[in-house]
Amino acid sequence: MSRTVIRGGLVITAADEVHADVLIEAGRVVALAAHDSEFTAGWSASAGRVIDAAGKYVIPGGVDAHTHMELPFGGTFASDTFETGSRAAAWGGTTTIIDFAVQSVGHSLREGLDTWHAKADAQCAIDYGFHMILADVNEDSLKEMDVLVEEGVTSFKLFMAYPGVFYSDDGKILRAMQRGAANGGLIMMHAENGIAIDVLVEQALAAGRTDPRYHGEVRHALLEAEATHRAIKLAQVAGSPLYVVHVSAEEALAELATARDKGLNVFGETCPQYLFLSTDNLAEPDFEGSKYVCSTPLRPKEHQAALWRGLRTNDLQVVSTDHCPFCFSGQKELGRGDFSKIPNGLPGVENRMDLLHQAVVDGHISRRRWIEIAAATPARMFGLYPRKGTIAPGADADIVIYDPHAEQVISAETHHMNVDYSAYEGKRVTGQVETVLSRGEPVIDGKAFVGRAGHGQYTPRGTCQYLI
Ligand SMILES: NC(=O)NCCC(=O)O
């Protein structure tokens, strides 16, 4: 049986930081023990591979709980396939993604799930699971939720935005929440008042305000806060937990904090783009602002301090990417002259672990909190813990050797995502992935990709393990 030993690194989990050696066998962590102690004697001699991690961090692979490979949106498709996107994720130290299978209106959940399996199976370099987007809540799809939860698709995204596409009205949302309360499925909410936003879009375009910056203005922070408040109340009535995705506005975060102060099972996710980018980017000239069009939108810089505080106080529990890349050329350009036609989404699956490490360097969060929000909590939230999200006996050996002192400059010239720009072009960050193991197998080795499409396995999930 092949054995790997990782020697001499600082092992960081959400719970601990310890100088330890890690023994891996058959794709799993078998033991951790104090570096070069009596307990590790003989490990290296019997190992097929010994990785020297002296001076490096040894961390659980990242769990990115919000990606959209090949998502159809606005008449085009997100430009990363599961092959290119999962490879890029590995380059950035993420070893599990949870992507969104989509139910189309008039079709079953099963059809949507089968379609996403056909896109992803045998393509991924790292392990993957699925949430389900509920676009058509009806008697049949409600019943299907029960079956999917049993099968390991244990979370369902609903949209208060995008009328005519993914939108659900309050009655449908309430019914899905009631079903989730009964079957254990976690409701994930895109919380923006899409009906009101569509009025503002129409008014802006009629007044000749067509540039990307107006995307941010019509998607008003108060309309995110209002929808967040409404979603919380509906969840309370239904008796269901709630996970609000891509929180960007301070006012929306305040709604989550109030609910959590009452002891409710209400959770929030934010994304690196809301922590590091702002409406200044949306206002870039020559249509460059289109590169930053996503929903919820980027906010004025002042919101960032509130989001960092929310991450420290645990009013926000998870940082995912909402990775949904569209090339500037030919895709973002669909919205020249009409911001409402710019496909929504930003690339970032490769950058998340590095940007959050930079947040450690900058003093926003601690090292253990970095691992908690990027690996341990998403794994717990979505029923993957302790197989994913930690380094402990029995866990999958999804492990990253991270060089905390390496300097790098993020750029489209060097990234591996299938998109022609970087949202963080030119940003200097300290820290870089050196080696990535997925179930004990090297995927990135000494800054080279050595993985393969099809190594990544579909991973059915349990129900939420984060309830109060
Ligand atoms: N977020 C975004 O702009 N695009 C992806 C779809 C979604 O998550 O709403």
Ligand SMILES: [Zn+2]
């Ligand atoms: Zn969304």
Ligand SMILES: [Zn+2]
């Ligand atoms: Zn999304």
